[in-house]
Amino acid sequence: RLFPGVTVVPPGALRPGSxxxxxxxxxxxxxxxxxxxxxxxxxxxxxCLPPGVDPGVDPGVDPGVLPEASPEPYGVVRxxxxxxxxxxxxxxxxxxxxxxxxxxxxxxxxxxxxxYLHFGCLSPSEVVDRACGRPGGEEYVRQLCWRDFxxxxxxxxxxxxxxxxxxxxxxxxxxxxxxxxxxEGATGVPIVDAGMRQLRAEGWMHNRVxxxxxxxxxxxxxxxxxxxxxxxxxxxxxxxxPNNCGNWQWVAGTGNDTRPYRTLNPxxxxxxxxxxxxxxxxxxxELAALPGDLVHEPWKVRGGVPGYPxxxxxxxxxx
Ligand SMILES: Cc1cc2nc3c(=O)[nH]c(=O)nc-3n(C[C@H](O)[C@H](O)[C@H](O)COP(=O)(O)OP(=O)(O)OC[C@H]3O[C@@H](n4cnc5c(N)ncnc54)[C@H](O)[C@@H]3O)c2cc1C
Numbered sequence: 501r502l503f504p505g506v507t508v509v510p511p512g513a514l515r516p517g518s519x520x521x522x523x524x525x526x527x528x529x530x531x532x533x534x535x536x537x538x539x540x541x542x543x544x545x546x547x548c549l550p551p552g553v554d555p556g557v558d559p560g561v562d563p564g565v566l567p568e569a570s571p572e573p574y575g576v577v578r579x580x581x582x583x584x585x586x587x588x589x590x591x592x593x594x595x596x597x598x599x600x601x602x603x604x605x606x607x608x609x610x611x612x613x614x615x616y617l618h619f620g621c622l623s624p625s626e627v628v629d630r631a632c633g634r635p636g637g638e639e640y641v642r643q644l645c646w647r648d649f650x651x652x653x654x655x656x657x658x659x660x661x662x663x664x665x666x667x668x669x670x671x672x673x674x675x676x677x678x679x680x681x682x683x684e685g686a687t688g689v690p691i692v693d694a695g696m697r698q699l700r701a702e703g704w705m706h707n708r709v710x711x712x713x714x715x716x717x718x719x720x721x722x723x724x725x726x727x728x729x730x731x732x733x734x735x736x737x738x739x740x741x742p743n744n745c746g747n748w749q750w751v752a753g754t755g756n757d758t759r760p761y762r763t764l765n766p767x768x769x770x771x772x773x774x775x776x777x778x779x780x781x782x783x784x785x786e787l788a789a790l791p792g793d794l795v796h797e798p799w800k801v802r803g804g805v806p807g808y809p810x811x812x813x814x815x816x817x818x819x
Contacts, residue, residue, distance in 0.1 A: 505620075508625050508645075509535050511648075511652040511656075512652065512656075521652050521656035521657075522649065522653075524758060525646065525756065528645070529642060532648060533645070537625055538625055540623065540625050579619065580621055581622070584621035587611070588616075588626075591613065596631060596634055596635070596637065596640055598636060600639040603643075603707075604773050605708075606708055608706075615704070615738040617647070618737070624644055628644055649746070650742040653742070653755075653756060654742040660741075661729065661741060664749070665749050665756065666754055666755065666760070670722075672724035673721070674724075679717075681809075682713070682716070682728075682813075685700070687809070687813040688799070688808070688812040689813070689814075689817065690777075690780045690795060691767075691770035691779070691780060692712065692766055693780075694709070697784065699735050699736065703735060703736060704736065704737060708769070710732075710747065710751075711764055713728075714748060714752070715751050715764040716814070718751060719764075720766075721813070725748045729744055765819065771819055774796070777790075777792075777793070777795035786807045786808040790805065
């Protein structure tokens with residue numbers, strides 16, 4: 501017997517008046533919020549295998565087949581359900597209430613439950629149940645609804661990882677050198693470099709910085725969103741087909757954004773969401789000693805900063 505559980509509301513369960521799925525988030529959120537949720541059930545006491553199935557021996561993992569690993573995967577955290585539950589409880593106790601005000605702060609931490617949700621260590625219904633009705637709960641649950649939203653889009657448009665959801669006939673550029681600089685965190689735009697280095701170091705990147713690095717790659721450098729998607733899929737611990745594709749296409753303007761031509765100015769974003777430069781200093785040590793705002797505009801330093809690009813890739817930036 502199969503039971504739903506990957507999402508809170510199964511893909512296809514909600515349909516707009518016309519069409520196979522919701523293309524815009526706000527009406528989906530309204531319908532989703534009004535849907536009765538399944539009760540959250542405890543784990544079964546016993547699991548019985550059908551007769552005649554030999555469970556065999558756990559083959560373990562051959563380290564030779566593992567891809568290159570992040571040096572500090574997810575801040576060296578443990579996987580599994582117990583750890584996931586512990587994090588959820590801690591988050592509900594001391595993070596959730598301020599989520600609405602702090603969620604965009606790049607140097608801050610959000611719940612960091614995405615990888616646990618991705619691997620099924622936590623049920624999204626349980627997370628929604630714990631958050632609902634508490635201070636900060638509505639903003640938080642809205643984000644979890646985005647997760648369901650992307651699943652229902654991909655259910656209706658399974659080619660989401662390959663083809664533009666809303667074709668805009670963009671002529672993407674191929675520029676191996678620029679792509680490599682972006683991947684390695686060597687573009688000369690501090691906030692972008694910090695994000696790309698956080699990704700490799702921790703297998704995670706703050707959502708606001710994912711938006712900035714994605715917008716920079718696609719809209720400023722004009723590079724195909726598929727190149728970004730592939731790199732994120734390789735390094736993110738929460739790397740998830742529907743959420744990765746849905747967000748990349750959103751950022752590139754080929755997806756579900758109702759304002760597909762918007763561009764995020766990385767300098768303005770950095771000054772707004774990392775005003776003290778704490779995030780950049782943490783991941784780009786070459787810039788750590790720069791005073792004040794210079795950390796976001798190292799090209800203003802006379803003679804440049806040793807070891808750091810002297811100008812931003814893609815041209816001058818103004819806030
Ligand atoms: C270019 C790009 C690629 C992304 N790729 C992925 C991905 O592969 N896997 C993934 O889970 N998320 C992805 N996201 C969404 C978001 O960045 C992460 O879910 C979030 O940063 C995870 O951290 P958190 O658990 O602390 O989130 P919180 O802010 O604590 O949010 C709680 C939960 O809500 C969900 N959520 C939050 N924001 C989004 C969103 N924009 N879209 C869908 N679900 C969301 C996640 O399940 C998250 O765990 C991507 C965003 C962008 C801009």
